[in-house]
Amino acid sequence: MSDYSFAYLDEQTKRMIRRAILKGLAVPGYQVPFASREMPMPYGWGTGGVQVSAATLTPDDTLKVIDQGADDTTNAVSIRKFFEKTAGVDTTEKTAEASVIQTRHRIPEAELTEDQILVYQVPIPEPLRFLEPRESETRKMHALEEYGLMHVKLYEDISQHGAIATAYAYPVKVEGRYVMDPSPIPKFDNPKMEMAAIQLFGAGREQRIYALPPYTQVVSLDFEDYPFEASKADHPCDLCGAEDSYLDEVILDDAGSRMFVCSDTDYCRSRREAGHSGRLGEEAV
């Protein structure tokens, strides 16, 4: 291992973050303020998630980092290397082998277990922020459980587009109390949030931590006549043929040809290794 303190942060910072995580778990969906530190990466690159991971990791952990479902994008690779260097933990790309998974904007397709922890990178933790810019007001709205504005927003979606057009960062209500931003995950992932794993959310620039214990009730906001729908592109994956996974659309040339592929690279690879193949599976491999 290197000369870094284990997992980069000093002990007092980790204690402060750990106290915030415990209060976050005790009041699911409530945003706990914390004194976010400067990290050796810019805001917007997952500093909140990195600080939560650093306070959570032990040397025995196996870490997986994904960015929009992919293990091999810049953000995921650099955060994985950061913890390899500063914490000396094992890393993996396989969802099932990881004990801590840091994610930007996706929940893995494979069901998570009780032994796993999912850490989200969150850009704007306040679900009401684009409706009410003042922190003093949004804090009052949470205190008074005054969430009418959010339903007005969803109603305006319907009146303008004929359906709730919000496709990501779709607001949820936690245990019938706090309205929470699930981070910019696609709404396809919302139903997965009632899971066996512990979910921790870190927003570095906005200095907030919040959490969901396992099996916490998480309900996507909707209306009786316009119920919530977890949508995805209506295609199978062109590489592995999966029909149940969230897909990215990739433009292939100037003539408009395109392909759909699983956003979860580990899920797609494990399916192809198991012999599944999609429309372009053979030529793309």
Add this chain to the structure above:
Amino acid sequence: MDQQSRNTVFAGGFSNPPVAAAHAFRAAMSAMARPGQVQEIAGATPPEGVSVAAGSLLLTLCDPETGVYLAPDVDSEALRGWVAFNTGAPIVAAELADFALGGWQQLQPLNRFRTGTAEYPDRSATLIIEMHRLDVPNAILSGPGIKDTARMQVPELAALQANAALYPLGRDFFFTSGSQVAALPRSTQVIAEA
């Protein structure tokens, strides 16, 4: 201070603080995320009269930014010195405490401890309750972190039910015995076992 208590004060901290605290926190977090489930937590050797689990929680969570209240049954010069040397946490009155340590009876009345405010429910006390044992369940728990129901040994039902009724305000509890810890956050509903 004689040599004996001097040794107690300066000894018993984490031998490798970053790693020991990481393991202890994971146990504390697992406990808080899964109310009623008993976890092993160790690393600290506090002065006599305080469990390894409670001592490890103090070392993991307390520092000069957190006020600690010591109930009369655990309060001693040796423990005050140990907390001061190993964490730097100030010893404060119950009304100001972020963390409190002691037996259930000695920590009463609970309404002395902070419950947080409507806008900041996180500004509430965390109570570390020393128990003789944790393995004789007398309550059924439900709520976040619990799949259907869980069972747990609690010292008293009424006070914990009143605490849960304050949600989202309220205090959060760790129960410690030997090297074991279990937790009961304010979000958990508690009823008597039939």
